[in-house]
Structures are given as C-alpha cells and as structure tokens.
Amino acid sequence: MEKKEQDSSSRRKFIRKVGLSLGSVAVAGSVAVAREAPENESGETVKLLSPDGTLVEVDRSSIKKARAQTKEQIKKSYKGIPDRKFVMVIDLAKCKNARKCVDACQEGHMLPKDHEWIKIQLLQDSELASKYWFPKPCYHCDSPLCVSVCPVGATYKREDGIVLVDNKRCIGCKFCMTACPYSARVFNWKDPEVDVPADHVYDPELNIPPVEGTVGKCVFCADKLRNNELPRCVKACPMGVIYFGDLNEDAVTNGVETLRFSSLMLDKHGYRHMEELGTMPTVYYLPPVDRMYPVEIGFEDLDESISDRYRTKDFTKSGKTKK
Amino acid sequence: MNRTNREALLSDLTPEIAKTSRSWYIVFGILLLVFIVGIYGLVQQIDKGHIVTGMRDNVVWGVYIVNFIFFMGLSYAGALVSGTLHLFKTPWRAPVIRLAELITVISLAIGPFFIFFCVGRLERIPYILAFPRIQSPIVWDVIAILTDVFGAAIFLYVSFIEDFAILRDADNLQIAPWKKKMYRILSLGYQGTPKQKRILSFSRNVMAAMIIAIAIIVYSVLAWIFGVTLQPGWHSTIFGPYFVIAAVFSGVGLLIVLMAIFRKIYNLEKYITLKHFVNLGIVLFVIAAFFGYFTFSDYLTKWYGSVKMDKILIDKLFTEFKTYFIFANYIGILTPIIIIAIPRLRTINNITIASVIALLALWVNRYIIIVPTLETPFIPIQDTRHDWLFYSPTWVEWSLTAAGVAVFGMLFMIISKLAPIISISELEEAAEKNNT
Numbered sequence: 001m002e003k004k005e006q007d008s009s010s011r012r013k014f015i016r017k018v019g020l021s022l023g024s025v026a027v028a029g030s031v032a033v034a035r036e037a038p039e040n041e042s043g044e045t046v047k048l049l050s051p052d053g054t055l056v057e058v059d060r061s062s063i064k065k066a067r068a069q070t071k072e073q074i075k076k077s078y079k080g081i082p083d084r085k086f087v088m089v090i091d092l093a094k095c096k097n098a099r100k101c102v103d104a105c106q107e108g109h110m111l112p113k114d115h116e117w118i119k120i121q122l123l124q125d126s127e128l129a130s131k132y133w134f135p136k137p138c139y140h141c142d143s144p145l146c147v148s149v150c151p152v153g154a155t156y157k158r159e160d161g162i163v164l165v166d167n168k169r170c171i172g173c174k175f176c177m178t179a180c181p182y183s184a185r186v187f188n189w190k191d192p193e194v195d196v197p198a199d200h201v202y203d204p205e206l207n208i209p210p211v212e213g214t215v216g217k218c219v220f221c222a223d224k225l226r227n228n229e230l231p232r233c234v235k236a237c238p239m240g241v242i243y244f245g246d247l248n249e250d251a252v253t254n255g256v257e258t259l260r261f262s263s264l265m266l267d268k269h270g271y272r273h274m275e276e277l278g279t280m281p282t283v284y285y286l287p288p289v290d291r292m293y294p295v296e297i298g299f300e301d302l303d304e305s306i307s308d309r310y311r312t313k314d315f316t317k318s319g320k321t322k323k
Numbered sequence: 324m325n326r327t328n329r330e331a332l333l334s335d336l337t338p339e340i341a342k343t344s345r346s347w348y349i350v351f352g353i354l355l356l357v358f359i360v361g362i363y364g365l366v367q368q369i370d371k372g373h374i375v376t377g378m379r380d381n382v383v384w385g386v387y388i389v390n391f392i393f394f395m396g397l398s399y400a401g402a403l404v405s406g407t408l409h410l411f412k413t414p415w416r417a418p419v420i421r422l423a424e425l426i427t428v429i430s431l432a433i434g435p436f437f438i439f440f441c442v443g444r445l446e447r448i449p450y451i452l453a454f455p456r457i458q459s460p461i462v463w464d465v466i467a468i469l470t471d472v473f474g475a476a477i478f479l480y481v482s483f484i485e486d487f488a489i490l491r492d493a494d495n496l497q498i499a500p501w502k503k504k505m506y507r508i509l510s511l512g513y514q515g516t517p518k519q520k521r522i523l524s525f526s527r528n529v530m531a532a533m534i535i536a537i538a539i540i541v542y543s544v545l546a547w548i549f550g551v552t553l554q555p556g557w558h559s560t561i562f563g564p565y566f567v568i569a570a571v572f573s574g575v576g577l578l579i580v581l582m583a584i585f586r587k588i589y590n591l592e593k594y595i596t597l598k599h600f601v602n603l604g605i606v607l608f609v610i611a612a613f614f615g616y617f618t619f620s621d622y623l624t625k626w627y628g629s630v631k632m633d634k635i636l637i638d639k640l641f642t643e644f645k646t647y648f649i650f651a652n653y654i655g656i657l658t659p660i661i662i663i664a665i666p667r668l669r670t671i672n673n674i675t676i677a678s679v680i681a682l683l684a685l686w687v688n689r690y691i692i693i694v695p696t697l698e699t700p701f702i703p704i705q706d707t708r709h710d711w712l713f714y715s716p717t718w719v720e721w722s723l724t725a726a727g728v729a730v731f732g733m734l735f736m737i738i739s740k741l742a743p744i745i746s747i748s749e750l751e752e753a754a755e756k757n758n759t
C-alpha cells in the first residue's frame with residue numbers, strides 16, 4: 001500500500017493528501033495554538049506543507065489536538081442525534097425521473113459521476129401493471145443485515161436510526177454489499193480523485209472524501225440533520241416527491257408542506273419495499289396511483305447513457321442488445 | 324527382518340531427498356514464473372485499484388472467492404480423509420495418509436490469500452483482529468480457520484516425528500548435513516521407547532478426531548457466509564452440509580490426482596497401487612452420489628415451487644450458464660460415478676481422469692453458485708455499463724488464480740525434497756502387521 005501511494009503520487013494528489021491529512025491539521029492546529037497558552041508547547045516543531053504550498057513549522061503538541069478533533073467527530077457520528085428517529089416517505093405518484101435528487105446528492109458528497117447513492121429505477125410489479133419511477137436511497141433498516149455481517153464494525157446503526165459507514169475503518173470485504181437485498185451500497189473500485197477543501201475534517205456523517213477500496217452509501221445527509229436542515233435530495237426535488245421527518249414527532253415534510261406521518265400512512269396506504277424480507281426499512285413509499293404525469297415524461301431530456309439504463313433487460317452477455 | 328525391511332524402504336523412498344533431478348528444477352522454474360506473473364497482477368491491482376478486476380458493484384465477489392472456497396474445500400477434505408483413515412485404522416492407508424495431510428496444510432495456507440486479494444484495503448486486514456464483531460460470519464470464519472491451521476499443522480507434524488527419527492538414525496543416507504541436523508531437531512529426541520510410542524499414538528488419535536470436527540465446523544461456517552444473506556440461491560438451509568460434502572469430493576479428487584503424479588515421477592509404483600486408486604475411487608463414488616443428491620434437491624425445490632427471485636436465478640442458470648451447469652452438475656458428478664461403478668473401467672488412468680474432471684467441475688460448481696446469484700439482485704440492475712451487468716474475470720484474477728495453483732505445486736515440490744512423501748513408519752508398521 002505504501003508503495004502504491006508513492007507510485008501514483010502526482011503532484012496534485014500529493015498536495016491533496018498532505019492538504020487533507022496535515023494541511024487541515026496545520027490550519028486547525030494553528031487555531032489551537034493561538035488559543036492555547038504558550039506553556040503547553042513541547043518546544044518540538046514539525047515541518048508541514050500548508051494548503052497554499054508553503055512550508056510551515058508547527059508545534060508537535062498542536063498536531064495532537066487537531067487529530068483528536070477528527071476522532072471526536074467520528075465518535076460523535078457513532079452516537080447519533082439524541083431523541084430522534086428519522087423516517088423518509090417517497091411519493092411514487094409524483095416522481096417523473098427529473099434526477100435532481102441524484103445530482104444534488106452527488107455534488108454534496110463529492111461522488112464521482114458513476115457513483116449514485118440514490119438511484120432512480122424503472123419498476124414494473126407485474127406484466128400487466130403500469131411501470132413507475134422508483135427513487136431508491138439506502139433504507140436505513142431497523143434490522144440491517146449489512147450491520148450484522150460487518151466484521152469490523154465499520155458500518156453501524158445509530159440511536160436516531162441512521163446507518164453509516166466509517167470509511168476509515170472499512171476493510172472493503174464487501175460482505176455488506178452481498179448482504180444488502182436492496183443494492184444500496186457502492187464500492188470505490190478506483191481512486192475517486194476528488195479535490196477536497198484543505199480544511200476539511202473527515203466525518204462519517206458527510207463521508208467526504210470517498211476512499212478507494214471502501215464501501216459508500218446514502219447517509220440520510222446526517223450532517224445536514226445535525227444543523228436541523230433537510231437532506232439534499234429532499235431539498236433538490238422539484239416535485240416534492242421525498243418527505244423527511246421524525247417518527248417521534250410524527251411529522252414529515254418535503255420542504256413545502258408538512259404532514260402528519262401516521263395519517264399519511266393511513267390515508268395513502270404507505271408501504272415498505274419488500275416488507276417480506278424482514279429488514280424493516282425506515283423508508284416508506286406511497287403507491288404510484290392518481291399520478292401527476294405519465295411515465296414517458298421521465299424519458300424526456302435524458303442523456304442517452306441514462307435512458308439506455310432502462311432497457312438493460314434487452315442486454316445480453318455476448319452482444320450489446322437482443323432484439 | 325525388521326532391519327532389512329527398513330533399509331529397503333529407505334532406499335526406495337529417500338533418493339528424492341538425497342538428490343534433485345534437472346526436471347525438478349525446470350518444473351519449479353516454470354511454476355515460479357507463473358507465480359511472478361501473479362505477483363505482477365497483484366501489484367497492478369494494488370496500484371490501480373480493484374477496477375482492474377472484473378468485479379463491479381453487483382458482482383462484488385468473483386473468482387477470488389471461488390478460489391477461496393475451492394482451496395479451503397481441498398484442505399478440509401484432506402483433513403477429513405486422513406483423519407478418518409487414521410481413526411478407523413484403514414489397513415491400506417499407509418501410503419496415502421501423508422499426502423492427504425500435506426494437502427490439508429498447504430491448501431489451508433493458500434486459501435486465505437484469495438480473501439486478501441478480494442479485500443479493498445489490504446492494509447486494514449488486522450482490523451478484523453483489532454475490532455472484531457462476533458456477530459459477523461467473517462469473524463467466525465477467521466476464528467475457525469486459525470484453529471484449523473494450527474490443528475492441521477500439529478496433526479501433520481506429529482505424524483512426521485517417527486519418520487524424522489528414522490531419517491536421523493539412517494547412517495548410510497547421502498544427504499546434506501543441514502538436513503541431518505534438521506531431522507535431529509525436529510524428531511524431538513524420539514527413540515521409539517514404549518512410553519514415547521504410547522504418547523505419540525495418543526496425540527495422533529486426539530488430533531485426528533479434532534481435525535475431523537474442526538473441518539466440519541470450518542466448512543459449514545464458510546457456507547454460512549452465503550447462507551445468512553437473503554440472496555436468492557444462497558439463502559438455503561442445505562448450504563452447510565452441502566459445502567462439507569463438496570469439500571470432501573474435491574479433496575478426494577485431488578488426493579487421487581497427486582497420487583498418480585507422485586507415483587509416476589518418484590517411482591512409487593510398488594507402494595501406491597491400483598488397490599489404493601480403487602479404494603479412494605469408491606470413496607469418491609459415494610461422495611459424488613451424496614453431492615449429486617444434495618445438488619439435485621437444492622435446485623429441485625428452487626425450480627419446482629419457485630418464488631420470483633428463484634425463478635429468475637434458475638432461468639439464468641439454464642440459459643446463460645447452461646454449459647457451466649451441465650459440466651458442473653452432470654458431467655462432473657456422473658463421470659466418477661460411472662467409471663467406478665463399472666469394474667472394467669477401473670484403471671489407474673481412468674480413475675485419475677475422473678478425478679481431474681471432478682475437481683474442475685467442482686470449481687465451476689462454486690463459480691455458478693457465486694456469480695449468477697450476484698448478477699440477479701432483488702432490485703433489477705439498471706445500468707448501461709456492460710461489465711456492471713455481467714461479470715467476466717480479467718487477466719489479473721486469472722493470473723492470481725494460476726499463481727495460487729503454482730504455489731501449491733511449489734510447496735509440494737519443496738516438501739517432497741525435505742521429507743519422504745510416503746510415511747516410512749506407517750509402511751513399517753503395516754508390514755509388521757502383515758508378518759504376524
């Protein structure tokens with residue numbers, strides 16, 4: 001691994017790495033130094049490359065301070081937000097495959113273009129039934145198999161119901177990916193090559209940056225929730241398809257209207273996808289009835305690579321498509 | 324009588340230890356080359372990431388996991404065969420028992436490496452020991468495999484002690500002084516006193532019994548890694564016993580193949596005879612029948628009253644994977660059964676060929692257990708990328724597979740130069756029993 005890092009160290013990458021691990025430390029550290037009384041200094045200094053490329057000297061004691069900050073962040077992310085039980089409701093009658101949720105999610109989590117934490121599937125329950133658009137984030141199950149099978153505790157269920165992945169702990173065995181019946185997880189098959197701001201501190205709640213050889217998935221935008229904001233996909237959706245809320249408060253909102261969760265479930269026959277698997281998702285769906293748009297609208301203005309997706313049934317292993 | 328018998332045995336079995344032929348070096352060189360290509364593949368994979376393999380988000384486990392299960396299967400079968408033959412004091416076991424024990428330890432040493440190749444962050448493997456979560460079947464597996472490695476190594480070593488003592492005491496043996504010294508240290512001062520004999524025999528019995536129990540546990544745990552998930556085709560109660568039977572099947576097959584190879588190149592025709600091939604062939608026959616029965620009942624119930632996902636999976640197996648399915652589950656099982664069932668066909672060559680087919684078929688059987696299931700997730704794959712839809716292994720995966728086989732061969736070749744591949748003490752004991 002060390003060898004690999006040496007080999008592939010383009011200058012940009014090197015700076016990014018240093019900027020990430022040490023540069024952020026330097027910035028955070030200098031703040032710490034400024035605040036701390038000078039007698040705390042060990043007198044021993046360390047040379048660091050700052051984000052703008054100049055070499056600076058920082059006291060060793062301040063470096064420990066900054067590291068601890070990241071650790072605390074991770075520790076906090078394991079606990080969850082107290083007295084909350086988050087829930088999501090997706091109204092399939094409103095979705096028209098506008099894909100704004102996907103874009104907002106990818107941008108917010110610095111995902112490579114081919115990584116989608118929320119996918120929009122085109123489903124059809126039986127041959128004679130109509131097709132419908134089906135946004136699919138991670139279901140943050142209450143009985144999550146992915147958490148059970150993880151050998152190192154890198155993926156975990158929090159008090160507030162959110163399932164997170166700590167990509168500093170993940171060994172990349174992919175057992176969680178085979179255990180998840182909803183294909184909610186994606187793997188970083190190569191270096192994601194994202195440019196992370198130099199002062200960024202890693203936190204599983206935001207999960208930036210993605211790490212090569214580890215698993216990523218929808219985090220319910222736990223970082224936004226901590227600031228009492230709605231997840232990115234909820235805010236981005238122009239149709240108000242996705243509702244988000246708290247089961248304890250019995251309320252969900254799509255940013256426009258706020259509804260009582262329990263009456264929404266009763267009135268509109270809320271259900272969970274593949275309830276029979278017993279994983280108990282915290283994402284509920286409202287059935288695609290009395291729809292606002294025909295399914296075909298979802299194909300308009302789509303990139304070919306995206307619209308081709310919904311014909312994959314016609315793909316064969318040997319050739320490209322079968323007629 | 325005793326003395327001359329031992330001398331005869333030594334003169335037959337030790338020439339390979341004393342000197343090394345040119346063809347040995349050539350074969351070893353070729354295997355080393357294959358190994359180096361594999362290392363190059365591994366370097367590529369570490370450098371560029373797992374993108375160089377054929378694995379993608381749906382088929383997250385590929386040939387590496389197939390190889391892992393396959394090698395682990397070989398090892399546990401070796402343990403089961405040698406353990407059972409030892410415990411039941413099977414009279415013809417003497418010439419084959421050490422080969423079986425060696426298979427166990429060597430494949431056990433190789434198997435876990437394929438897990439390492441499959442893991443995204445190799446350097447974090449120690450986390451499994453640092454932050455283990457006992458709920459995870461992978462942790463069960465780590466505990467079970469570590470236990471088995473130690474158990475099998477002890478079992479092998481204990482069975483070697485008498486031979487080391489014999490080699491140490493053989494004065495007219497033309498071998499390098501360092502080998503003599505090695506035998507002296509490894510024989511632990513064994514002199515063959517009644518007390519030492521009793522202790523040794525007791526330890527061997529205990530280890531044989533334990534190795535059988537551990538083998539069953541380990542392979543079941545391995546099966547449960549798949550069985551505990553909800554995936555169609557994996558979520559099956561039969562998987563534990565099914566995998567154990569499959570393991571014995573491949574292990575017996577490999578034992579027969581290695582017997583044929585060593586018999587030829589080390590001139591052991593006098594010791595490994597048709598009788599051994601037929602006897603092990605009958606074991607293979609019985610196991611093949613069980614294996615076929617398990618396979619049939621697993622697929623029959625999935626096909627007959629199939630829920631949606633099982634139907635999709637079975638359709639895939641019967642169309643896209645048709646050739647693999649026929650080879651793995653018809654040819655691979657029926658060939659050994661037919662060849663052993665008809666006495667006229669029971670020649671050494673035929674039995675060896677049947678074993679080779681059984682081995683290859685079992686590998687393919689593992690492949691069509693892993694890959695088609697991952698290609699048919701509950702929520703249909705909707706992706707335009709061809710390699711995201713269909714798995715096909717890349718050269719990196721094949722090169723590491725070949726490297727695994729090469730290392731298996733090299734380790735066998737090295738060990739066959741350090742100690743006799745057939746147990747001298749066992750043969751002596753068998754001869755004594757025949758005389759009385």
